Amino acid sequence: xxxxxxxxxxxxxxxxxxxxxxxxxxxxxxxxxxxxxxxxxxxxxxxxxxxxxxxxxxxxxxxxxxxxxxxxxxxxxxxxxxxxxxxxxxxxxxxxxxxxxxxxxxxxxxxxxxxxxxxxxxxxxxxxxxxxxxxxxxxxxxxxxxxxxxxxxxxxxxxxxxxxxxxxxxxxxxxxxxxxxxxxxxxxxxxxxxxxxxxxxxxxxxxxxxxxxxxxxxxxxxxxxxxxxxxxxxxxxxxxxxxxxxxxxxxxxxxxxxxxxxxxxxxxxxxxxxxxxxxxxxxxxxxxxxxxxxxxxxxxxxxxxxxxxxxxxxxxxxxxxxxxxxxxxxxxxxxxxxxxxxxxxxxxxxxxxxxxxxxxxxxxxxxxxxxxxxxxxxxxxxxxxxxxxxxxxxxxxxxxxxxxxxxxxxxxxxxxxxxxxxxxxxxxxxxxxxxxxxxxxxxxxxxxxxxxxxxxxxxxxxxxxxxxxxxxxxxxxxxxxxxxxxxxxxxxxxxxxxxxxxxxxxxxxxxxxxxxxxxxxxxxxxxxxxxxxxxxxxxxxxxxxxxxxxxxxxxxxxxxxxxxxxxxxxxxxxxxxxxxxxxxxxxx
Amino acid sequence: xxxxxxxxxxxxxxxxxxxxxxxxxxxxxxxxxxxxxxxxxxxxxxxxxxxxxxxxxxxxxxxxxxxxxxxxxxxxxxxxxxxxxxxxxxxxxxxxxxxxxxxxxxxxxxxxxxxxxxxxxxxxxxxxxxxxxxxxxxxxxxxxxxxxxxxxxxxxxxxxxxxxxxxxxxxxx
Numbered sequence: 001x002x003x004x005x006x007x008x009x010x011x012x013x014x015x016x017x018x019x020x021x022x023x024x025x026x027x028x029x030x031x032x033x034x035x036x037x038x039x040x041x042x043x044x045x046x047x048x049x050x051x052x053x054x055x056x057x058x059x060x061x062x063x064x065x066x067x068x069x070x071x072x073x074x075x076x077x078x079x080x081x082x083x084x085x086x087x088x089x090x091x092x093x094x095x096x097x098x099x100x101x102x103x104x105x106x107x108x109x110x111x112x113x114x115x116x117x118x119x120x121x122x123x124x125x126x127x128x129x130x131x132x133x134x135x136x137x138x139x140x141x142x143x144x145x146x147x148x149x150x151x152x153x154x155x156x157x158x159x160x161x162x163x164x165x166x167x168x169x170x171x172x173x174x175x176x177x178x179x180x181x182x183x184x185x186x187x188x189x190x191x192x193x194x195x196x197x198x199x200x201x202x203x204x205x206x207x208x209x210x211x212x213x214x215x216x217x218x219x220x221x222x223x224x225x226x227x228x229x230x231x232x233x234x235x236x237x238x239x240x241x242x243x244x245x246x247x248x249x250x251x252x253x254x255x256x257x258x259x260x261x262x263x264x265x266x267x268x269x270x271x272x273x274x275x276x277x278x279x280x281x282x283x284x285x286x287x288x289x290x291x292x293x294x295x296x297x298x299x300x301x302x303x304x305x306x307x308x309x310x311x312x313x314x315x316x317x318x319x320x321x322x323x324x325x326x327x328x329x330x331x332x333x334x335x336x337x338x339x340x341x342x343x344x345x346x347x348x349x350x351x352x353x354x355x356x357x358x359x360x361x362x363x364x365x366x367x368x369x370x371x372x373x374x375x376x377x378x379x380x381x382x383x384x385x386x387x388x389x390x391x392x393x394x395x396x397x398x399x400x401x402x403x404x405x406x407x408x409x410x411x412x413x414x415x416x417x418x419x420x421x422x423x424x425x426x427x428x429x430x431x432x433x434x435x436x437x438x439x440x441x442x443x444x445x446x447x448x449x450x451x452x453x454x455x456x457x458x459x460x461x462x463x464x465x466x467x468x469x470x471x472x473x474x475x476x477x478x479x480x481x482x483x484x485x486x487x488x489x490x491x492x493x494x495x496x497x498x499x500x501x502x503x504x505x506x507x508x509x510x511x512x513x514x515x516x517x518x519x520x521x522x523x524x525x526x527x528x529x530x531x532x533x534x535x536x537x538x539x540x541x542x543x544x545x546x547x548x549x550x551x552x553x554x555x556x557x558x559x560x561x562x563x564x565x566x567x568x569x570x571x572x573x574x575x576x577x578x579x580x581x582x583x584x585x586x587x588x
Numbered sequence: 589x590x591x592x593x594x595x596x597x598x599x600x601x602x603x604x605x606x607x608x609x610x611x612x613x614x615x616x617x618x619x620x621x622x623x624x625x626x627x628x629x630x631x632x633x634x635x636x637x638x639x640x641x642x643x644x645x646x647x648x649x650x651x652x653x654x655x656x657x658x659x660x661x662x663x664x665x666x667x668x669x670x671x672x673x674x675x676x677x678x679x680x681x682x683x684x685x686x687x688x689x690x691x692x693x694x695x696x697x698x699x700x701x702x703x704x705x706x707x708x709x710x711x712x713x714x715x716x717x718x719x720x721x722x723x724x725x726x727x728x729x730x731x732x733x734x735x736x737x738x739x740x741x742x743x744x745x746x747x748x749x750x751x752x753x754x755x756x757x758x759x760x761x
Binding site: 068069070071072073074076077080081082083084085087088089101104105107108109110111112 | 699700703704706707710718719722723725726727729730731732733734737738741742743744745746747
């Protein structure tokens with residue numbers, strides 16, 4: 001058989017630095033193993049390799065390659081394309097007996113295969129689903145740093161992770177940059193029964209290896225252990241004589257060592273999920289003092305050593321001096337008590353607290369707990385500034401319809417600005433009470449007084465709540481969206497009947513995304529607007545109205561124009577599907 | 589290396605408030621563009637630095653058509669004055685190509701045009717455009733079988749018949 005010249009096969013590629021004829025792992029061997037063998041078994045792989053007894057060198061193609069434009073792209077570009085293919089394929093590990101989707105690019109033609117083999121992005125993210133895949137990935141990715149993940153999830157078919165693959169990967173510890181040993185993905189629990197003990201043993205072995213050997217490149221470490229079966233001490237990983245580049249530590253179901261202090265001077269992100277933490281405040285303070293670069297903290301949910309008020313709380317009397325992004329998740333009661341001693345610096349960019357349901361309870365108590373918790377999370381002495389904008393909205397997460405999000409922000413609040421987190425977000429998942437508590441924060445938080453702009457988008461926002469918001473008399477801009485519009489218009493009517501203004505300082509009202517399909521809808525809305533804005537105009541106040549709406553038919557448009565008494569409303573068709581009327585400087 | 593030719597002063601307006609460059613495409617079309625617009629191209633920037641060392645004005649000859657060049661200029665014009673991380677020579681390269689809505693519409697062109705744009709962007713060293721094109725091409729072939737990939741990108745199967753019928757061909761096809 002005649003062979004094509006190497007030149008013609010590689011034509012167009014600037015450089016690859018890879019010779020597929022010397023490939024250590026022929027692709028068809030790899031894929032055959034994926035398809036035909038139980039590739040968890042090392043023996044099967046070895047046997048397959050011996051049976052084949054060939055390399056790609058023996059399989060030189062016969063037909064000349066076409067002059068397709070894509071084959072003339074430089075190597076660097078093809079590398080980038082393949083990296084994107086891998087990225088678009090997602091991080092889901094391959095199902096058992098199936099090769100990863102992105103391997104299809106190695107089957108297109110000889111040139112693509114050679115490039116793919118030397119494209120490190122395809123091989124440096126290793127899932128420990130099979131010994132063979134681990135071995136091939138480690139080989140092809142050498143000498144680049146790798147990410148190793150062992151996630152026991154729905155794709156594992158209830159079988160424990162491959163310990164041989166784990167041992168093989170950990171042999172390359174010096175070049176592991178990210179290591180994730182997790183029992184299951186948080187949102188993908190295994191379908192069948194899970195051998196928890198085997199997973200824990202595996203993780204424990206890995207931790208022992210981490211303790212015994214150096215991992216100079218390790219930057220991210222994610223561990224999931226079980227408290228009941230194999231309590232694992234993490235202290236060995238964080239000895240003060242071990243040089244470390246670790247900057248992200250994620251622990252789930254872990255017991256933070258009580259006898260020693262974690263030493264992680266390079267750590268910038270700390271995420272604790274369902275962890276039992278230190279028994280005493282001294283350990284807490286000491287540990288956080290040894291994480292001077294800590295910028296991102298997530299604790300969820302907050303746990304206690306003993307569920308007794310005031311004793312041995314998880315994170316107490318801690319000042320996160322460098323923290324830029326802090327998040328806590330827990331029930332309103334435990335957060336109120338457990339977070340009582342925590343403070344963040346005035347340079348914090350974002351502070352986020354999520355309150356989980358606690359069961360039926362008095363609303364006022366929940367509200368005051370929530371407010372006090374949030375107040376304690378920044379340094380009160382520096383909180384003489386206030387937020388400019390507050391949003392009370394429904395969470396975009398459709399799975400939690402009864403969620404209300406209170407978000408306060410001030411663009412001037414940053415590391416060089418006033419002593420408040422630039423963004424303060426409180427999420428309430430308290431059925432039936434979320435919106436009430438979110439609204440009450442507007443009054444309860446000293447830093448939320450004097451707010452100038454309010455954005456409201458929540459279906460449960462009622463007239464009484466709008467009236468309650470009125471207590472903040474400084475609102476100059478109100479943005480009412482979707483479901484909040486109707487209640488706002490009713491609130492305007494309500495205020496008019498009392499001969500008062502809902503928002504005396506109002507200068508700009510946005511009505512956004514309200515659906516006005518009929519003359520009746522437009523009539524109701526316009527009457528409400530006129531009652532407030534018209535009277536303001538009579539008083540000589542100027543208030544600008546901006547309507548951003550959709551599905552408005554021409555008749556409704558004309559009627560609104562007449563009722564609002566404006567000569568001209570500009571229609572902006574720039575945004576398809578929406579008609580935007582703006583520049584209504586005042587109501588005559 | 590690009591060909592640089594000396595040009596007459598009357599051809600290239602170089603004095604004034606904004607400096608202008610003359611780009612000459614492979615089909616000999618002369619396109620005058622403000623230097624600011626093309627500053628995203630590291631290749632052009634390097635050329636301009638070279639110009640300043642001499643008193644003569646220059647035009648830059650580029651090895652692609654005016655049609656492609658105009659598309660690149662359109663991209664650079666759109667992002668004029670914008671900071672894009674990928675084009676920052678001092679920033680660490682991002683791990684993945686970011687998704688920009690405008691780019692997706694801009695690159696909604698046929699396969700050959702997309703390949704021409706990415707080659708031109710590579711030549712001009714506009715990393716953000718290379719990244720967006722790479723993502724667009726990856727998007728074209730993601731989730732596709734080997735045969736579909738060949739069809740989409742006009743690539744022939746040059747494996748041997750043995751390889752073609754080996755078990756490996758089944759696993760992705």
